[in-house]
Amino acid sequence: MSVSPSSAAELPAAADIALAYHARTRHSLKRYAAGPETLDWDAQPNPFRDFAGSPRTALPLTSDRLATSFAEACNGTAPVQPLTIDSVALLLELSFGLSAWKEFGPDRWALRCNPSSGNLHPTEAYVIAEHVSGLGDGLHHYVSRVHVLEQRCRRAMASTNEPRLWLGLSSIHWREAWKYGERAFRYCQLDLGHAIGAVSYAAAALGWTARVVDGLDGSRLAALMGLDRASDFAGVEAEDADVLLAITPRDAAAGAPPPLPSAAAIDDDWTGQANRLDRHPLYRWPVIAEVSAATRGGGRDAAAAPPPHPPRASPSPARAAELILGRRSAQRFDAKFTMALAAFHQLLDALLPRAAPPWEAWPFTPRLHPLLFVHRVEGLTPGLYALPRSGEAQSDLRRALRAEFDWQRVARAPDRLPLFQLLPTDSRGVIRTASCHQAIAGDSCFAVAMLAEFAPLIRETPWRYRQLHWEAGLIGQVLYLEAEAAGLRGTGIGCFFDESVHEMLGVAGTDHQTLYHFTVGRPLADDRITTLPAYPGRTRNESGALP
Structure with missing residues (x-):
């Protein structure tokens, strides 16, 4: 990442501010980050x-x-x-x-x-x-x-x-x-x-x-x-x-x-x-x-672009506009539903960077890597899995995570999918607790913790603090739409106990940090909530002026 000489002297202080902010705003089991003591939804x-x-x-x-x-x-x-x-x-x-x-x-x-x-x-x-x-x-x-x-x-x-x-x-x-x-x-x-x-x-x-x-x-x-x-x-x-x-x-x-x-x-x-x-x-x-x-500004990624992954296999033939407009965040999941293995592979394949939407929008080296808490996926042992999104990330993650993790390549996964089993276990309770006690993390078919390459990048260029979160959100958007395409639904989780997740994974120091959680499963509808048109009085094939 290149930096202009005039701003180079300011970088250490700016990086310290970004890293201190992140440390200050971690949630823990003992306390949440500082927030309002009360909310008036009418205001x-x-x-x-x-x-x-x-x-x-x-x-x-x-x-x-x-x-x-x-x-x-x-x-x-x-x-x-x-x-x-x-x-x-x-x-x-x-x-x-x-x-x-x-x-x-x-x-x-x-x-x-x-x-x-x-x-x-x-x-x-x-x-x-x-x-x-x-x-x-x-x-x-x-x-x-x-x-x-x-x-x-x-x-x-x-x-x-x-x-x-x-x-x-x-x-x-x-x-x-x-x-x-x-x-x-x-x-x-x-x-x-x-x-x-x-x-x-x-x-x-x-x-x-x-x-x-x-x-x-x-x-x-x-x-x-x-x-x-x-x-x-x-x-x-x-x-x-x-x-x-x-x-x-x-x-x-x-x-x-x-x-x-x-x-x-x-x-x-x-x-x-x-x-x-x-x-x-x-x-x-x-x-x-x-x-x-x-963290204001921007930069160019000096790292070599990773080799593109091959084209995806058989994305959904559903109409794009219908999927996009139908996307919702699930509020509750069916805790007994098991998703198909092929659908799981499709979702993960969509997260790999390639010269196709949406990754062609992102001119940066992948720096976030999903750690998957699999609960109910057909033919897959419940437990913790990893999906390194670049060739270098696998060895980096091996060093960063617990030494006792297995790192067994998942035999039933397609060859193009670098999916590794780290630990066979029932993780529903621990990921629910770590995700601020939210039931959707354990009731889903699988939950994701997005682990970022962190402090060294920010010390080099503080703007990276924003960019790493953008990459996490971009991964979340892929999961949202791919879940819809599979007949399922997703929900992003920004509230989690940072240090509890790191302790669970064996992450020490700040070279890596988890930035975002996400869950995918079969949603349960709340029939008490009424759905109304987005633009009342207008149809979605209308070209006239607003009423």
């Missing part, structure tokens, strides 16, 4: 940001018309759609749009295509468009609640007429901190990883590629997204500029990557004032601002 922050005074463009809802299968999206063979406002609307609908409303008694809440810790949704999406038919050049903010784009900045573009598109993603940390306190910065970064995955799958369904733009300076990204305009955010919750994704039609992706969007110009026309989300915040968590500042 929850507004889950939707908008900009008063910005002109709005109503977007069509057309996902019902998209015939692309999930297999075509995963294999990169979907028909290529033109870059127009209608296709951009579909990209946003399938990545950040609402998928449904839920009601239980007097409570009503929205579900979105991109999952979020606690359904709090700190991630905001911005569109940067150049010569996209039907869409004004410049910067737009997406409002998922009503499926519209707000034009924040009109910008004169270069003379070329080639259409170009980028998505910028930001975080509003207070949305998570309101509920989770100091640990919220972690959850915001996990959500960004899910969002990157959501964009990659949605783009692939349109015959496009989505790629993280690496090496982009944080201050330039903030300027491109208008997040450095203090007057537009006066008295309201700030947004952190996190990542830029270049969106390219697949038939053009083989050429040189598109240049970065045009920089701000003196004749830019800015409009809009950000709304306030929480008028009466009860707590402040200054450590979040500290770790955010310490």
Whole structure:
């Protein structure tokens, strides 16, 4: 990872801040990380940001018309759609749009295509468009609640007429901190990883590629997204500029990557004032601002890219839009259900990096490796398993984990799948306890602890602290959609007792850390909850204006 000389002197202090934050926000059996002592759900922050005074463009809802299968999206063979406002609307609908409303008694809440810790949704999406038919050049903010784009900045573009598109993603940390306190910065970064995955799958369904733009300076990204305009955010919750994704039609992706969007110009026309989300915040968590500042920026991965894994075998033929819009987080699992071995192998195979969606979006060496607590998988002995996602990781994990682990290659696994049995055991109770006593960790068919290569990477480049969480969220997004494709369901778990998990695995020191848990199983529905349309009064094949 390369670092500019001017910032090199600041790195040790910044890395120390990031590592200290992570240590400070570990949960343990003796205490949870600092958080609010009480929650008033009637005073929850507004889950939707908008900009008063910005002109709005109503977007069509057309996902019902998209015939692309999930297999075509995963294999990169979907028909290529033109870059127009209608296709951009579909990209946003399938990545950040609402998928449904839920009601239980007097409570009503929205579900979105991109999952979020606690359904709090700190991630905001911005569109940067150049010569996209039907869409004004410049910067737009997406409002998922009503499926519209707000034009924040009109910008004169270069003379070329080639259409170009980028998505910028930001975080509003207070949305998570309101509920989770100091640990919220972690959850915001996990959500960004899910969002990157959501964009990659949605783009692939349109015959496009989505790629993280690496090496982009944080201050330039903030300027491109208008997040450095203090007057537009006066008295309201700030947004952190996190990542830029270049969106390219697949038939053009083989050429040189598109240049970065045009920089701000003196004749830019800015409009809009950000709304306030929480008028009466009860707590402040200054450590979040500290770790955010310490890990801001970006970098390039100097490590050699791993050899790509072979193409996946037989992804689901189901319609991609149907799977994406149908994704849900399971609240309870059938504790007696056993999943098929072939489905288990399919899920794990999808986690291996390859030159196909969603991994083509990720220009970085894999640094997270799933440790699997298998409870009920057909033909597989219950116990602890490991899936090293790079060739070097196997020997690294052997050194990092308990010396007595077996490391037996699973004979029934496909040759392409580096799956190892570490310990045959009934792990339902220990992983339930380690996952903050959540029953879903033990009632699932299997649970995952994502172990990251950690402190040495962060000491070299503090921005890696964010990036490692993004990779964890991206793995989670793959598990979500692959579980849906298998007729099952997943749930991400951000609450776990860090040190208990490390002790269980034999992890000492900070060279490795577990960053995210996930579970997969057969869900049990709660019939008391009512499901309502995402956009009442509109059908998902409608192209007209909002009512």
